[in-house]
Amino acid sequence: MTTTIKDVAARAGLSVMTVSRVLNGERHVSDQARDKVQEAIEALGYRRNVFARGLPGSRSFLIAMLIPEIIPDYVAEFQQGAVEQCRSAGYHLVVQPFDSRTGMAAQAVAAAVASLRPDGFLLIPPVSDDLAVLDTLDEAGVPYARLAPSVQPQRGASVAVDEVEAARAMTSALFELGHRRIGFIGGPPDHGASAWRLEGYRRALAECGLAADPQLIAPGDFLFATGEAGAEALLGLAEPPTAIFAGNDDMALGVMATAQRLGLSVPGDVSVAGFDGGEISTLTWPQLTTVRQPVQAMAAAAADAVIGMVDAGTMQGPARRLDFTLLLRASTAQAA
Amino acid sequence: MTTTIKDVAARAGLSVMTVSRVLNGERHVSDQARDKVQEAIEALGYRRNVFARGLPGSRSFLIAMLIPEIIPDYVAEFQQGAVEQCRSAGYHLVVQPFDSRTGMAAQAVAAAVASLRPDGFLLIPPVSDDLAVLDTLDEAGVPYARLAPSVQPQRGASVAVDEVEAARAMTSALFELGHRRIGFIGGPPDHGASAWRLEGYRRALAECGLAADPQLIAPGDFLFATGEAGAEALLGLAEPPTAIFAGNDDMALGVMATAQRLGLSVPGDVSVAGFDGGEISTLTWPQLTTVRQPVQAMAAAAADAVIGMVDAGTMQGPARRLDFTLLLRASTAQAA
DNA sequence: TTGTAAGCGTTATCAA
DNA sequence: TTGATAACGCTTACAA
Numbered sequence: 001m002t003t004t005i006k007d008v009a010a011r012a013g014l015s016v017m018t019v020s021r022v023l024n025g026e027r028h029v030s031d032q033a034r035d036k037v038q039e040a041i042e043a044l045g046y047r048r049n050v051f052a053r054g055l056p057g058s059r060s061f062l063i064a065m066l067i068p069e070i071i072p073d074y075v076a077e078f079q080q081g082a083v084e085q086c087r088s089a090g091y092h093l094v095v096q097p098f099d100s101r102t103g104m105a106a107q108a109v110a111a112a113v114a115s116l117r118p119d120g121f122l123l124i125p126p127v128s129d130d131l132a133v134l135d136t137l138d139e140a141g142v143p144y145a146r147l148a149p150s151v152q153p154q155r156g157a158s159v160a161v162d163e164v165e166a167a168r169a170m171t172s173a174l175f176e177l178g179h180r181r182i183g184f185i186g187g188p189p190d191h192g193a194s195a196w197r198l199e200g201y202r203r204a205l206a207e208c209g210l211a212a213d214p215q216l217i218a219p220g221d222f223l224f225a226t227g228e229a230g231a232e233a234l235l236g237l238a239e240p241p242t243a244i245f246a247g248n249d250d251m252a253l254g255v256m257a258t259a260q261r262l263g264l265s266v267p268g269d270v271s272v273a274g275f276d277g278g279e280i281s282t283l284t285w286p287q288l289t290t291v292r293q294p295v296q297a298m299a300a301a302a303a304d305a306v307i308g309m310v311d312a313g314t315m316q317g318p319a320r321r322l323d324f325t326l327l328l329r330a331s332t333a334q335a336a
Numbered sequence: 337m338t339t340t341i342k343d344v345a346a347r348a349g350l351s352v353m354t355v356s357r358v359l360n361g362e363r364h365v366s367d368q369a370r371d372k373v374q375e376a377i378e379a380l381g382y383r384r385n386v387f388a389r390g391l392p393g394s395r396s397f398l399i400a401m402l403i404p405e406i407i408p409d410y411v412a413e414f415q416q417g418a419v420e421q422c423r424s425a426g427y428h429l430v431v432q433p434f435d436s437r438t439g440m441a442a443q444a445v446a447a448a449v450a451s452l453r454p455d456g457f458l459l460i461p462p463v464s465d466d467l468a469v470l471d472t473l474d475e476a477g478v479p480y481a482r483l484a485p486s487v488q489p490q491r492g493a494s495v496a497v498d499e500v501e502a503a504r505a506m507t508s509a510l511f512e513l514g515h516r517r518i519g520f521i522g523g524p525p526d527h528g529a530s531a532w533r534l535e536g537y538r539r540a541l542a543e544c545g546l547a548a549d550p551q552l553i554a555p556g557d558f559l560f561a562t563g564e565a566g567a568e569a570l571l572g573l574a575e576p577p578t579a580i581f582a583g584n585d586d587m588a589l590g591v592m593a594t595a596q597r598l599g600l601s602v603p604g605d606v607s608v609a610g611f612d613g614g615e616i617s618t619l620t621w622p623q624l625t626t627v628r629q630p631v632q633a634m635a636a637a638a639a640d641a642v643i644g645m646v647d648a649g650t651m652q653g654p655a656r657r658l659d660f661t662l663l664l665r666a667s668t669a670q671a672a
Numbered sequence: 673t674t675g676t677a678a679g680c681g682t683t684a685t686c687a688a
Numbered sequence: 689t690t691g692a693t694a695a696c697g698c699t700t701a702c703a704a
Contacts, residue, residue: 004681015691020683028689037561047450051390052681056696080407083433094430096441097419114383224619257621280616283560283592340697364673388697392680584678
């Protein structure tokens, strides 16, 4: 029925071990044997069985990733980069759902590790900052790569952009457009990104010699609705901002929607900027000015790092920092 | 190191077979034995090893899904519904990337089947209509569930909404709002949905006694940019439509953007409707009128169907049809 | 109702 | 450089 390594060995006239060695690219195999095996593999259309390979305990060739019950744009983009990188390294990506509302990510990780024995784990915010999860993986000896970690960033491997600098640059760009009252809408407290982006905003204000008016900072949680609410609060001020920098793109769209609902023109009456630079930032009119994170490349780097750790047998991996891009598009303009 | 079925058996004072039987919920196990095993499992924190389970050839407890290199909204939503349903049935979801540009989906499926031996496959458009993929899976004896199949819909299991009726209803709703010139932007030819939605549009026009003006039908491929292009063509007509029904939400957003760019108000000057009802349809102002497909529920139904087929050992599954919802929101209004 | 034995496809270990 | 053998954790087939 299914072709196994035995079939290949039989056709090549060699033992299964020799075939196995060829399969694993080991040295100490004659070129002649290698050729015969290759021929047999092609002729038979043979593929290694992941289960048999994983059973002896060494490797499962599975990389796991926890995904929340709502998949935001950037998670989909991350997954895409990760799955492609895994594939090209001969790994498979298994996605595990978990209920982010209960906050029991560590349990989901433990369950996945016990039943699936993934060789590595990919962690995205806010799970990448969940210390119970890191402890679980450390204990199980499963290496992990973290996207944008903010607490104990030295643990495992990590991939990030300099979000403080990115937010500073964006705020500064708004200043250079002539804006002097710049509003900010923050993110949820369990995302390290929330603090970074706020910090960048504050730093830019200080650099530009602008007073930090607490009224200009509205809370949010990275959802469209809180962008709307934040915009409503900011635009309702006696002295409203002429530009609003939302902590992410979803909220920025909420700001745009609210501005337009209030009869304000974007960017005529108020400039709007976001953060992330996912696909949705291109699907509006005017197109959203935003900070683009190379999420797909970050995912590939994360997968690459974790696979490297598997090969090396380490729990410690590189901390990579990728470049962001300021995308100044039509939702921002010179201050009136 | 890791707890195995032997550890459980030892602690329970029983054989591994009895433990295995309890694990699989088989009959012919005394309550006493069952209790002891349960106790041991809990005490040891034991979890079955997926690899050992899959190796004997019976089951892998893996469900595979092919995802394109660009993950549209609805694919993310589908995945979400699928992964959750899989989890609750004790299965894991493995995502396999494939390059939709090369059109070699069947190869990706064959590779996944050979190396991963998934118990079932979930197919989304346009792969759900790829006969080479179906043939591959039939040959391998791997059951599959198809989302919105349009060719040979009886093969495998399927989940769909009545898209013809949905498009008819939406067009008809626009007619009832007083629109007499209703434009339509179509989808790519390899999506069955393209033909269905166009058919529904045409059927509604006929029912309402409206002439089918070919000028009012623009081509598209379900991407934002083609929505923009289609809108440009339609709104540039000597007698432009007062409402545009785009074949999906992405294109509808393109229509809105173009209308606004041209200085037209939505819905004041032109009403816009989409199809799919994903999250993005709520992230604009005005909010998009659209047909909502319960994609997550459809995914759950698909996963459910395929798992049922695995249990039953059939390649033939149910054809389920779920209800759509007409979401009449702010992007459409009474014709002027 | 319970247990024994064999085997799934691959790799690690050791021997040739 | 190659090969025989055991082992991985579990389930199926069969026996008690």
